[in-house]
Amino acid sequence: MKLFKSSDLIRKSKYISRDLSWLRFNYRVLDQARDSGRSVLDRLRFLGITASNLDEFFMIRVGSLYNYLDYGKLRVDYSGLRELPFRRKLLDFAHRFVHDQTQTFTQELRPLFTKSGFDILGVSELTEVEQKKADGYFKNTVFPLLTPMVYDSYHGFPLMMNQLLVFGVVTRMNPEGPEEGQERLTFVQIPANLARFFELQRKDRVIFVPIEEIVRANLEKLFRNVDILSATLMRITRNGDFTLEESDDIDVDFIQEIQLGLKTRKRGRVVRLEVEPDASNLLMNVLKERWKIDNGNVFVINGLIDLKGLNQIVRHPSFRDKLPRSMSPVQPLSLPPGADENLFEYLKHHDVLLHHPYNSIDPVVKLLEQAAEDPHVLGIKQTIYRLADDSRVSAALLKAAENGKHVSVLFEVKARFDEERNIREGTKLEKAGCFVIYGVSKYKTHTKMAMIIRKEGEKVTRYVHIGSGNYNEATSRFYTDVSLLTTNDVYGHDVSEFFNVITGHSQPDDYEYLITAPKDMRQQLIQLIRDEARNAKKGQPAGIVMKMNSLEDRDVIDELYKASKAGVPIRLIVRGICCLRPGRPGLSENIEVRSIVGEFLEHTRLFYFHHAGHPKLYSGSADVMVRSFDRRIEALFLIVNPQLMREAINILYFNLKDNYNTYLMREDGAYIKRQPAEGEPLFNVHKEFYFKNYGLMSDSALYDDYLVKKSADVPDGEAVSPSEDSLIAGEEIVLPDEDVEINGVLELPTLVETPAEPLAPGPIPPVIAEDVENV
Structure with a gap:
């Protein structure tokens, strides 16, 4: 038997630990509090966010580790470590973070x-x-x-x-x-x-x-x-x-x-x-x-x-003028000024893509408010995950029910830390006559969609809204999200079928414009990745750009590794958790990972596949995570309108061009702040979207600029979070002589150390916890 230190096992693994990756994300938030270019109050704001994040991390992620221990469940981290040595490393990392967090407050601020x-x-x-x-x-x-x-x-x-x-x-x-x-x-x-x-x-x-x-x-x-x-x-x-x-x-x-x-x-x-x-x-x-x-x-x-x-x-009133002021939302490119006064009339003939917070959520809320009062509207169907206080969305649904519309609302009462609010709002709507469904057995409904059914002459038109963000007027001001307003019949048919699945008992064979979970989202994304690998092997243009909150599912990661080996250039924009190792020779040399952390919380999901010069581009509610594919009801939607596709491609282009809020991921999991190259102008993606126009979008050559051309290597410099080499605690691992691929399921290393103290079972049932989302 060969002996390996736990640090060797971590380096050997082709996956980054999910929880250590999340702590590195919080270091990127802490880096905003350390930024001397920000005002003191703005830096305090980010410092408070790191504390809120860490509270939730301990409640949920560390809490889940103890669930496994208390109930005798075996868990192996993505890095290959069993529960006890991994918990020690995780807590050691957390102690380092708290030390740096406290120093930022006491010594810098x-x-x-x-x-x-x-x-x-x-x-x-x-x-x-x-x-x-x-x-x-x-x-x-x-x-x-x-x-x-x-x-x-x-x-x-x-x-x-x-x-x-x-x-x-x-x-x-x-x-x-x-x-x-x-x-x-x-x-x-x-x-x-x-x-x-x-x-x-x-x-x-x-x-x-x-x-x-x-x-x-x-x-x-x-x-x-x-x-x-x-x-x-x-x-x-x-x-x-x-x-x-x-x-x-x-x-x-x-x-x-x-x-x-x-x-x-x-x-x-x-x-x-x-x-x-x-x-x-x-x-x-x-x-x-x-x-x-x-x-x-x-x-x-x-x-x-x-x-x-x-x-x-x-938030003290005396300091309102000392905080950075966000710019006012601009008019969506696909929605002319004044068109939102009668959205039904405009949407009959045009699709609209909204990019929040640069575009206001008002058109979505106004559509619901107009539907509540419109005598031709027959019904409204909607999923709700998180609402704002004094929500106009909830008020519109209440008014619609009072006006005799058929209103069906799926309130996800398992939305973490919003459970009580959703129960309260759902009960209020139910009393007003709405048909309220409180979640779906075994799954969390995370998709964001609404459909308004309107009688127009001899036919019924379905007005669809679907996107990546919540129906929450408050968070829409500082979360970036993408959503679509359309009367396209294919979207209408797909969304109708989807509502029948989540509110009734139906299993449609296929959707034309939707990819859904838990049906087959993982399999469809894998197939899209395989198509790019096949095109690359044939010498055809190929490339993948994905933007998401978290990348954790090993099946998809493995497929991205295979595509990289096939020569597919892959650019990943992952705000938070990333379990994929970029830039490892022989495994992921064609993959680059970056994270954008700054003024707004990047919540957008976009999945671009070059498809031999005929791109396919999806957006929606899902991240690339086990929970999204297996334990949630999610939906991605295909963007088919050529003009709206250009807008969505421009979002990815600007994200890749950013050199102000971007952190580049190294192979060892640490991140380096990207700096403008010599002669390169500063490009702050959180400002530039306020000035976008169709002329700029004509220059958004995503494939030519960021897929064909290999980006520069991750620069040398001080990482904003500890690397794997700095997380060595010295535990020894016993492994078989033969080479073993650590996959966290079958081949389990044996730890040589003294046993842990016995822990009394707690009252919490064993579950796999969900990711922290509130930053």
Whole structure:
């Protein structure tokens, strides 16, 4: 038997670890917070996003790792590592990230606060007048909400809520008391409905006092006649990964199951403990024992705990003019000014492609609002995944039902962290007379489509909207997405059949313009890739450009490797997770991977296949992930209108041309920020789309400029995240003498190390968790 270090196994694998890839994505977001070219407030905004991302990562992805352990499920990471060594590497990477995140805040950003018109100060740094105001705030608002909870032989261990700030206070009775010298541990949770910072106005700036500092300064008011030995601030993250115990029984009560899961989430296993330095031994021993966590799950924060709260500063009214202002949406090229006043009339004869946020979502919302009032509209069918607060979309559907239209809505109540909102909105529509379906058994409905059925003379016309983004007016302002408005009969027929599948019991043989999951999306994408490989072998023009959020499915990755070996130039624009290794000799030399991270969140999915000079181009809701193909209801749509295809190709062209927000992926999984070449003008894709026109699109020679010509190699330079070589922990792996392809399923390496401590099963059912989507 040959011995290999785990780092050798990781390098040997032709796949990048999904979870380590995600952490590298968060490093790219952190790089925005480090960008001295941005304003301080904008950098704080990105720093807060990294904290929000990391919270969700621990709740979902790290939570899922413990699901496997708690229920005895075997899991092997894409890198080939079993659960325990992989978890150690993952937590080690997370510790490095938190260290860099904290340093960014304390060393790079905090020194700039005063010049920017604000400060974060402790109570002792306030003036006497300011301290009196802070004391008054504590007395009148904070103190009545605090509930000290002692833990001893008479009082059980208190339930601590997910992601709340909590003080662990060690006290001792005064010498003259009856219990002299006895130490007690008490927990004081700071309620979530208190603002993260107490705000004070000075002449020249706004002062923000962290709520924990106000509580800390007044703890003696909660502990009368006892000595406070230590008071340590902490914050826990619980496993938030749950799923339905779904069955084929059509009577399964999805709402009841979801509500039960939401309650379970509040009591899930603790997967992370953030704590101040120098915590007492009593506190740490109790917490580790109660929650069955080890040092890898404990993050000592030498700075502000819960950086998400920085959003309160970023959104302060005094600083509105200090944040970058996005440009106003421009008129869609395929929708003339004024045409949206009567969209039914315009769409009878024209298709429209919208590219958000550069084009407003208003035409989509207006179409629904016009449909609600139009006497010729017979019905509306729509899928909904995430809605905005005070949603105009929901209001339009409600009005349509009140006006006697037949309204069918599939509300996906399994949309993570929007479950309660969707249940609430669905119930409201149901009471108004809408036909509401709360999800589909065994699948999450992630596709975004709507169809309006309108009587026009002797015929019925179907107005279709289908795209990559949610029906959410708020996120459409900073998520990039593509969507199509059309009355093309083929789209109408396909979408009608698709609605019959998800709301009824139907399995159509084929769609003409749609590729759907879980039907055969993986197989169809693989066939399109194989067609390009075949054309390349014949000497015909071939090329692939894919833009997506995440690339994780191994079957598709393997097919891309084969196409690369066949000589197909492949350009991948993957914002987040990418499990494919680009540029490996003999495997992926013709594949380039880049990630665009900047002002807007890249949410668009586009799949371009050159097809011997007759391109096929799809857009839609799906990423190239196992969950998208096997556990979700998804749809990609073929763009057939030549003018709209030019627009979509231009989107890919601009993405590949960007040299301002782009990070190039190395073979080892690390990313390098792309810089303009000598003499190359700066090209910021998040600005240039506001100025696009048909003249520019005539120059968008995607194939000639980015497929025929090989792009420059990934430049040397400092990576924005740790490489594989820096993630070596030294574990040894026993492998058979013969060469084994690590595929995570069959040939499993054996780890030589001491066994882990036993872990008590938690309440969460075993599932494969989903990817973090909120950035």
